[in-house]
Amino acid sequence: MTDAILTDTPRSVSDAQAAGRFLIIASTVLLCVWVLVPIYLLAVNTLSSPQEVSGFPKSGVPSFDFGSVQFFVSFAGVARALWNSVVVAVLTMVLSIGLGAPAGYALTRFDFPGKEAFRMLVVMTRAFPLPLLALPLAVMFIRVGLDDTALGLALVHTVLAIPFAVLITFSIFSGIPIELEEAAWTLGCNRWQAFQKVVLPLVLPGITASAVFAFTISWNEVFAAAVLTIENRTLTAFLVQNLNVSPLHLKFAGGAALVIPALIFIFAVRKYLFSMWGIANR
Numbered sequence: 251m252t253d254a255i256l257t258d259t260p261r262s263v264s265d266a267q268a269a270g271r272f273l274i275i276a277s278t279v280l281l282c283v284w285v286l287v288p289i290y291l292l293a294v295n296t297l298s299s300p301q302e303v304s305g306f307p308k309s310g311v312p313s314f315d316f317g318s319v320q321f322f323v324s325f326a327g328v329a330r331a332l333w334n335s336v337v338v339a340v341l342t343m344v345l346s347i348g349l350g351a352p353a354g355y356a357l358t359r360f361d362f363p364g365k366e367a368f369r370m371l372v373v374m375t376r377a378f379p380l381p382l383l384a385l386p387l388a389v390m391f392i393r394v395g396l397d398d399t400a401l402g403l404a405l406v407h408t409v410l411a412i413p414f415a416v417l418i419t420f421s422i423f424s425g426i427p428i429e430l431e432e433a434a435w436t437l438g439c440n441r442w443q444a445f446q447k448v449v450l451p452l453v454l455p456g457i458t459a460s461a462v463f464a465f466t467i468s469w470n471e472v473f474a475a476a477v478l479t480i481e482n483r484t485l486t487a488f489l490v491q492n493l494n495v496s497p498l499h500l501k502f503a504g505g506a507a508l509v510i511p512a513l514i515f516i517f518a519v520r521k522y523l524f525s526m527w528g529i530a531n532r
Contacts (some may be wrong), residue, residue: 292509295502303499322503331488332507334400335469338484341404342411342468343461349408350415351457355445357416358423359431372416375409384477391478398480406474411464418463422456423449466512 295303297312300321322328356362357369387406388397396402426449434444475487483491489504496504 289509292502292505295499296506298499300497300499303502304497318499318503319506321497322500322507325500327483327488328485328504331483331485334479334482335484335486337400338404338407338475339465339468341400342407343464345404345408346411346415346464347457347461350412350460351419351453353412353416354419355423357420359428369416369420372413375413380406380410380473384474387474388478397478398482400482403475403478403484404468406478407468407471408464410471410474411467414463414467415460418456418460419453422453426452462515465515469512470508 294308294310294312296318297314297316299313299315299317302309302313302315303318353372357365391397391399391402396405430448431441431444434448435441439447470486472486472490475484476490479487485504485507489496489501489508493501
C-alpha cells in the first residue's frame with residue numbers, strides 16, 4: 251500500500267506540472283489572439299476598398315486596394331491633425347525625459363527630506379482622473395493663453411507620462427553601482443563629467459524606453475486633446491469629432507494611422523527595451 255502511495259505521488263506531481271504548462275500555453279494563446287485579431291481585422295479593412303469594407307460577407311483577406319487609405323489621406327483636416335499629433339508627441343517626449351530623468355537620478359543618488367513622499371506624489375499624479383481636471387485645466391489654459399495650442403496639450407500629456415519616465419529611469423539608475431561614478435571622480439571627473447562619460451551610456455536604453463512610453467501615451471491620448479483643442483486638434487481628437495459622421499472605411503484607416511506608428515516605434519527600439527530590463531535586473 252505504501253508503494254502504491256509513493257507511485258501515485260510523482261504521477262500527481264507530473265499531472266499538476268502538465269496542467270500548469272497547459273494553463274500557461276492556453277493563457278498565452280488567448281492573450282495573443284486578444285491582441286493580434288483586432289490588429290489583423292484593422293489591417294484587412296484598411297487594405298480593402300471602401301465597397302469591400304462596407305459590404306457583406308467579409309472575405310477576411312485584404313485585397314490590397316488602397317482606396318480607403320487614399321480617401322483618408324485626402325480627407326479635409328487629416329494632414330493638419332496628423333502634424334499636430336506628431337508635434338505634441340515629440341514635445342511630450344522631450345519634456346518627459348527632460349523632467350523625468352533628472353528626477354529618477356536624484357531619487358537614486360541623493361537623500362533628502364521628503365524623498366519617499368516625493369515618490370508617492372509622482373505616482374499619485376495618475377490617481378486623479380483626467381475628466382475631473384478637464385474643466386479647471388481648460389479655464390487655466392484660457393487665462394494664460396495656452397488653450398488650443400500644441401504646447402498646452404503637450405504639458406498635459408507630460409503630466410500623464412512623467413510617472414512612467416521617473417519610475418523607469420529610477421529603476422535604471424538603481425541598477426548602476428555608484429562606485430562607477432566614484433571611480434570617475436577619483437580620476438579627475440566632476441559629477442557632470444562622470445555622469446556624461448560613465449552613467450549616460452548605460453542608462454541610454456532606459457531613457458529610450460521612457461521616450462517610447464511618453465510618445466505612445468501622447469499619440470493615443472484622446473480626452474485632453476478633445477477638450478483642450480478646437481482648431482488645432484490632434485488625430486485622435488479629430489477622429490472622435492468626426493466619428494458619427496465619417497464612413498466606415500475612414501474609421502478603419504484612421505485607426506491604422508494611430509496604431510501603426512506606435513508599433514513601428516516600439517519595434518524599432520525593442521533592443522533598447524530588452525537592454526533596459528537587463529541592466530535593471532543586474
